[in-house]
Amino acid sequence: MTDRPDLSTLPSYKAPKRSLFSARKLALMASVVAGLGAATYGFSPSHNPADLFTTPAHAQVNNEVKKVQQPVGFADIVERVKPSVISVKVNIREKVAKDDSNNNDDSPFQPGSPMERFFRRFGGPDGLPPGLRGGPRGGGVVTGQGSGFFISADGFAVTNNHVVDGADKVEVTTDDGKTYSAKVIGTDPRTDLALIKVEGGSNFQFAKLSETKPRIGDWVLAVGNPFGLGGTVTAGIVSASGRDIGNGPYDDFIQIDAPVNKGNSGGPAFDVSGEVMGVNTAIYSPSGGSVGIAFSIPAQTVKSVVAQLKDKGAVSRGWIGVQIQPVTSDIADSLGMKKAEGALVAEPQANGPAAKAGIESGDVITAVNGEPVKDARELARTIGGLAPGNAVKLNVLHKGQDKTVNLTLGQLPNNLEAKADTDKSDKGNSSRGTDVPKLGLTVAPANSVAGAGKDGVVVTEVDPKSAAAERGFKEGDVILEVAGKSVGTAGEVRDAITAARNDSKNSVLMRVKSGGSSRFVAVPLAKG
Template sequence: MWALPANAMPDSFADLAAAQADSVVNISTTKRVKTAQGLPPGFGFPQGSPFEEFFHDFLRNMPEQEQHALGTGFVISADGYIVTNNHVVDSADEVLVKMRDGSEHQARVIGADAKLDVALLKIKAKNLKAVTLGDSQALRVGDWVVAIGNPFGLEQTVTAGIVSAKGRVIGSGPYDDFIQTDAAINPGNSGGPLFNVRGEVIGINTAIYSRSGGNNGIGFAIPINLAKSTVSELRETGHITRARLGVHITDLDKETAKALGLKNREGALVPQVEAGSAADKAGIRAGDVIVSIDGEQIKKAHELPIRVARHAPGDKVKVGIIRDGKAKTITVTVEAMPDDKVASNAMASDQQGKVRLGLVVKDLNRDIARQLHARVKQGVAVEQVQPGMPAARAGIARGDVIYRINGEDVKSLKEFTATISKFEPGAVLRVMLDRGGDQVFALIQLPAPHDKN
């Protein structure tokens, strides 16, 4: 196998690209959408009118419209299993996989994990060239990485860069732990592999931070170590069953750490324990600070759901806590997480003042989502962006759909308004956008009190 010392600067990535090209696939999806069933606004006929029945019959028989999208995937087994992002294939009626040699295969979605944004596909094929999965934990900031994908439908595009950071939290979901890279990642790269210099997959390219919708030198990939168990479970069962403690968590601020007599701000504060949950039964209390799981240190709250998710329901987990200034270990038999629940970060703020983003938004409905080719089903659609205001400076554009802010789902205009009202002037908002079906990450810097805007 072609290899290169991890700390060496390569002369070329040509051998790596050639060796992995057959393992990277182009994914195209088709979603059929029915047109609106009701009469247009302003139209109406007396009840029982023959015109009413005529127009209703006409609208019912309108043909379906097709929405198409592109993404990338990579082969993990010779018999046709392929990994990609969930958002690439979510709600698709047809998934077509195109190999490097031009052959095309209808794919079946074996299962998907929306929270981690991973999906597993299967095509009828044999003797495919599979990738080798590496160890994302061994990555270091500054290591060389290579992305291969199909940006904008341009097949087998190879880009290179370095690991810019690890453990990034961008508000995508409860299991944020992204690898940040400056290797060019553009729309269409979603679901593609991120390789180390040994030609091993160490990440799944997922999102970009962009003001224009294209590469801006900041891309994000799911660490392959986080995805391995998910892919295995999807392959075995077709679905994901996660474990949970049953606690709400938040990061420690300076004042809380001081009040609890802690030496530092490391750990996850538990402001609430759900009644009857695994944590409650084991004796974890509100006010405890969780500092480790099975001896592995927890420095920030977002790390806790990731560590717990490694376990299966029924596993016994050793939870290290600090209570009343004393360290102790509690054994918790973790329970299954309901599909609609996640271990959440509780945001504590009494700030109710209004902030000006420079946006006009409206509730997302089925018709608007179809017009915008959005994959998400809930959120707020951006109608207007005021030049020079925070949203415009962040690159948010008319037609974007905002569906998550700082890790909190935004399902309606009411929730959007309530979420925004929590933030103080000067805060930074991590915003997840759907831009024509692509997942885009943006940072909105709220104006400080002294700013003119």
């Protein structure tokens, strides 16, 4: 083998400057050579051209980078939590009226109403609410289906009230296909939650309710076991919180965009820690199928309700005895409030805790035990979350002055539905009334109209193009107060309006009795 010459002793060599043509020629030759090399090697999807110039050490580093960059899935979480999710099957013996196939007793909304059409339950027999599934006419046994999840190893499980409501028999199928009998421990229709107890087992895998409130944008996994066919999983994010879907005064739903399947009613919504952030209860469904908008009961609500159901089989809620309504911007302006916050007392119920403590119509409850009250719904949830008999401190705006009221909570009655006043105003026995300028109302003393009562002025005519008509005034309504002052004649109404205008108010607040209930209405004042 010939030895190589020692080049270090040679004089340094300076390369001549190449012309632009030479540089381009060299680049072209390099590309041709590279092309021939690629053709000779025969690249395929499994061979990266960069691998030709990578050492084994570099290849190992690249493989590690590829592993890190792979999308993170939910398989590990699902594998851990899915065994806690169950299928809940019920038998309901019910009587079905002959022409009642379109009745939806399960729905919290009026049949045929927009809310009933758009918000549909996704539990019930065959994944549909009872009124939408049909059934044996004239009576019989129908089968219901939903989901749930264990909350303890000894077989306590959570599902929806509307899944087990009226059930004569409850069966549970676990993720491994085993079937158990179960009994209903207690239900709470107001939050649509139910607690059941599985019999014949003592070592069930269970899920933990989350201690933290989810944030908008957090990942969520909706898991169910519909129809006993095995668990299903869909993923999405939390898209909103504190949603009111018209289900009741305690609505505080988490909105998720995971496409929840029918039959998953009562199933859990998990966070990425594998804890239950909510119980799936309703879907937004214009067409009857999932469009990727669902609503879950928050874990904090589930905790408090389940604890009472387990302890005494029912839920008792605090009650102060007031009819409340939101504080709108017009109402806030009428009351001289800087912000439209708090809950406006439309009417305290006779002999209720609030009435006994001196709270009056027109008062605004702004805080409970030092915690600000955002709106009327928040007041209802806060008071309802406290136990009857507890002492509470209310901050109240009374006739423009802040004051503190202490009272003891009563227990929320089972039926708080106000009965409508069946007395009809006898327009034939009344005069046409007196116009109230610039409001579009004609009124007469209530004691001059049969059936209108003795207090206030009764509305005998409403201009359909007026501000009063826009605010919902109708013939037969009784105006009891204007700007905080009781009225009995059209003149007193005019005087109160003039005083409000002189105080530079943009609207005037009226307490109006319609049917059997009262409400406050802020009517804009015309300028001049």
